[in-house]
Amino acid sequence: MKTTILTAVGIAGLLSMAACHKAAPVAANHPADTTPVATAPARTPATPRSTSNATPSSQRAAQNPSQSSGMPPAVREQLNQYLARMEDALFDYNKATIRTDARTALADDVKVIRDILAAYPAQKLLIEGNADERGSEEYNMALGDKRARAAEDFLASMGIPNAQLTIVSFGKDRPVCTDKDEACWQKNRRAHVTAAP
Numbered sequence: 316m317k318t319t320i321l322t323a324v325g326i327a328g329l330l331s332m333a334a335c336h337k338a339a340p341v342a343a344n345h346p347a348d349t350t351p352v353a354t355a356p357a358r359t360p361a362t363p364r365s366t367s368n369a370t371p372s373s374q375r376a377a378q379n380p381s382q383s384s385g386m387p388p389a390v391r392e393q394l395n396q397y398l399a400r401m402e403d404a405l406f407d408y409n410k411a412t413i414r415t416d417a418r419t420a421l422a423d424d425v426k427v428i429r430d431i432l433a434a435y436p437a438q439k440l441l442i443e444g445n446a447d448e449r450g451s452e453e454y455n456m457a458l459g460d461k462r463a464r465a466a467e468d469f470l471a472s473m474g475i476p477n478a479q480l481t482i483v484s485f486g487k488d489r490p491v492c493t494d495k496d497e498a499c500w501q502k503n504r505r506a507h508v509t510a511a512p
Contacts, residue, residue, distance in 0.1 A: 459484030
């Protein structure tokens, strides 16, 4: 009887130790699992390369759409409509000087835009500098930066506070036309103004 009790206690001890033991999981080796599966890296949207003189706060605001300007959706829509009507400022080949037609294009709706921005000082405009496809990537990034700065200076001279203007250069990376002729290249040598997120 004593041996039966000791045997029962011994078996119970072995069972409790087996229950507490954590076995490492063993991967099933099925023939279908022997081929490695390549997964593509997750794609993130490209962020514009900002210029070196952009302030860190303007870079954070442009990259973080959760920072709200406090602008109601209806007013933002109105601002976007005026900005959409604004023609891009076009530039001559290898130049970053505001032409007369560019001054007219930028000045057309600037009074209304200035009044909207005055009511919402946290809202910013993003000025995008662009170039045509000719020249190196580095050269066109620098040229796009100069064009964005020229547009920024002009808008500031029209009464839009510098604190509400931020710039970015896309160089030749965002063409609006891809034909290989002067008419197309002219469309790509531009400064485009949009509402920052």
